[in-house]
Amino acid sequence: MRSGPGSRRKTTAPDTGAVPGTVRPGGRTARVREAVLHAAGDALAERGFAHLDLAEVARRAGVGKTTVYRRWGSVTGLLADLLEDMAEQSEPRIEVGSLLRELEANATLVRRTLTDPRQGALFKAVIAAATCDALAAEALHQFYAARVAEWAPCVVQAAERGEVPADTDPEQVVRAVSAPLYYQLLTTGTPLDQAAAERAARAAYDAARAGAFRTGR
Amino acid sequence: MRSGPGSRRKTTAPDTGAVPGTVRPGGRTARVREAVLHAAGDALAERGFAHLDLAEVARRAGVGKTTVYRRWGSVTGLLADLLEDMAEQSEPRIEVGSLLRELEANATLVRRTLTDPRQGALFKAVIAAATCDALAAEALHQFYAARVAEWAPCVVQAAERGEVPADTDPEQVVRAVSAPLYYQLLTTGTPLDQAAAERAARAAYDAARAGAFRTGR
DNA sequence: CTCCTAACGGGACCCGAGTCCCGTTAGGCG
DNA sequence: CGCCTAACGGGACTCGGGTCCCGTTAGGAG
Numbered sequence: 001m002r003s004g005p006g007s008r009r010k011t012t013a014p015d016t017g018a019v020p021g022t023v024r025p026g027g028r029t030a031r032v033r034e035a036v037l038h039a040a041g042d043a044l045a046e047r048g049f050a051h052l053d054l055a056e057v058a059r060r061a062g063v064g065k066t067t068v069y070r071r072w073g074s075v076t077g078l079l080a081d082l083l084e085d086m087a088e089q090s091e092p093r094i095e096v097g098s099l100l101r102e103l104e105a106n107a108t109l110v111r112r113t114l115t116d117p118r119q120g121a122l123f124k125a126v127i128a129a130a131t132c133d134a135l136a137a138e139a140l141h142q143f144y145a146a147r148v149a150e151w152a153p154c155v156v157q158a159a160e161r162g163e164v165p166a167d168t169d170p171e172q173v174v175r176a177v178s179a180p181l182y183y184q185l186l187t188t189g190t191p192l193d194q195a196a197a198e199r200a201a202r203a204a205y206d207a208a209r210a211g212a213f214r215t216g217r
Numbered sequence: 218m219r220s221g222p223g224s225r226r227k228t229t230a231p232d233t234g235a236v237p238g239t240v241r242p243g244g245r246t247a248r249v250r251e252a253v254l255h256a257a258g259d260a261l262a263e264r265g266f267a268h269l270d271l272a273e274v275a276r277r278a279g280v281g282k283t284t285v286y287r288r289w290g291s292v293t294g295l296l297a298d299l300l301e302d303m304a305e306q307s308e309p310r311i312e313v314g315s316l317l318r319e320l321e322a323n324a325t326l327v328r329r330t331l332t333d334p335r336q337g338a339l340f341k342a343v344i345a346a347a348t349c350d351a352l353a354a355e356a357l358h359q360f361y362a363a364r365v366a367e368w369a370p371c372v373v374q375a376a377e378r379g380e381v382p383a384d385t386d387p388e389q390v391v392r393a394v395s396a397p398l399y400y401q402l403l404t405t406g407t408p409l410d411q412a413a414a415e416r417a418a419r420a421a422y423d424a425a426r427a428g429a430f431r432t433g434r
Numbered sequence: 435c436t437c438c439t440a441a442c443g444g445g446a447c448c449c450g451a452g453t454c455c456c457g458t459t460a461g462g463c464g
Numbered sequence: 465c466g467c468c469t470a471a472c473g474g475g476a477c478t479c480g481g482g483t484c485c486c487g488t489t490a491g492g493a494g
Contacts, residue, residue, distance in 0.1 A: 020470075020471060020472090027460075027461055027462090028459085028472075029461085029470085029471065032471085032472075050349035050350060053450095053451075054451080054452080055450090055451070055452090063472080063473085064473040065474085066453090066454090067471080067473070069451095069452065069453075070471085070472085071471090124348040127345070128345035128346075128348040128349060130403065131266060131342065131344065132268075137406070138406075141404065141405055144404045145405075175397065175400060175401070179396040179397040180392065180393060182399070182400050182404070183395060183396035183400065184396075186344055186348070186357075186399070187357060187361045187399070188358055199429065202429045203420075203424035203430065204424075206424045206427035206428075206429045207423045207424045210423035210426070212416065212419045212420040212423045237442090244491055245442075245489085245491070246440085249442075270480090270481075271482080272480090272481070280443085282443085282481095282482090283442075283445095283483085283484090284442055284443070287441085287442085288441090291482095
């Protein structure tokens with residue numbers, strides 16, 4: 001793939017083997033990235049993952065088709081970058097002082113995200129991509145690890161207050177809130193309403209209090 | 218697409234507009250269907266959803282490429298049929314007399330299914346397909362509706378025994394068992410072990426007992 | 435057993451996603 | 465404020481997934 005370091009060219013393209021955009025990430029490169037990610041998000045929300053065409057994304061972004069293929073390589077690569085971009089701007093947790101309230105806030109946030117036309121479409125697409133592409137899977141795992149880490153402290157604090165057993169696994173509790181929402185989204189046709197979010201938070205809360213997520217078994 | 222009923226041909230193909238295989242479902246047609254579904258399952262387990270090629274499936278099945286396209290039309294159509302085929306041979310629930318035990322049995326079954334190379338690959342593929350194809354989504358919803366209906370009675374019986382509140386929604390409880398397993402499979406890299414299955418059953422059980430799934434709110 | 439035709443099989447063909455080549459634009463260091 | 469070259473842009477080209485055409489095989493009614 002990459003040419004040897006001794007290969008001689010005239011004025012064009014030494015081919016350093018580096019991913020384009022990493023050496024000169026400023027100015028134009030940044031603008032192109034933003035335009036492409038934005039266009040990709042639009043296309044995804046409108047036409048769905050299955051009909052996502054990189055040529056169309058390039059056209060919408062006012063960018064050369066070659067550029068998109070060179071920088072992102074494939075649909076899954078673009079999705080991974082899109083997800084990473086979204087991760088940077090996701091809302092932080094707000095402390096409330098009550099575990100049930102915090103889990104409800106989390107469930108509501110997840111529900112809003114999955115219900116949102118743009119973000120929901122993106123998540124569905126990334127999940128689909130992750131089932132058959134290692135790169136997308138890695139991006140997805142990173143994303144959820146970060147999100148779970150953001151919310152885990154509320155369980156730790158609840159444990160300190162004695163709301164749940166001291167050896168409760170915080171991450172398990174946070175995951176238990178999201179799980180039913182994703183499951184419903186993917187395996188049933190019923191829309192995700194607020195009642196589903198509250199139910200998910202409540203179930204995770206009750207299970208945690210009953211000790212279902214204790215690490216010591 | 219379909220020619221009008223008045224169109225005249227010599228000896229070939231009246232084109233009734235019906236899906237091939239519905240008029241003469243016996244003998245050869247049935248053999249072809251079985252061979253193709255089997256080959257598709259193999260290919261899916263080996264190469265994954267992304268690299269599933271209908272021409273390759275046809276070759277493996279010893280069947281003409283045209284036949285596969287004519288009968289199933291697309292990858293998602295084939296997946297939908299494959300899922301329907303699997304639904305017919307899934308294991309029935311076994312009565313145990315203890316809700317926790319039954320939920321654990323269910324969780325173990327789900328875990329085994331998702332861990333199995335062939336079935337697991339199929340489920341991942343169908344989930345991916347369902348996010349962008351209405352036909353696959355419908356097949357998936359049907360499948361889970363049937364599976365949930367199969368297991369819901371154990372919650373009804375538990376309610377009669379007083380193990381959980383009388384107005385507990387049985388389907389919610391059953392779904393709560395599967396949800397964390399699917400969530401873990403899709404959003405984390407960690408493998409689905411038996412501990413995860415037991416935890417899922419336990420969490421659903423505790424939440425149900427605490428009244429998290431009561432319909433009356 | 436015979437006939438009608440549903441369903442299959444082979445192979446030519448088509449089309450568009452992805453690649454390649456090479457000229458042009460602009461980031462950023464000296 | 466130039467120079468070097470990273471990064472972009474356009475357009476020709478490839479190649480394999482999906483379609484079409486038409487001849488062949490075999491299900492099943494009578």
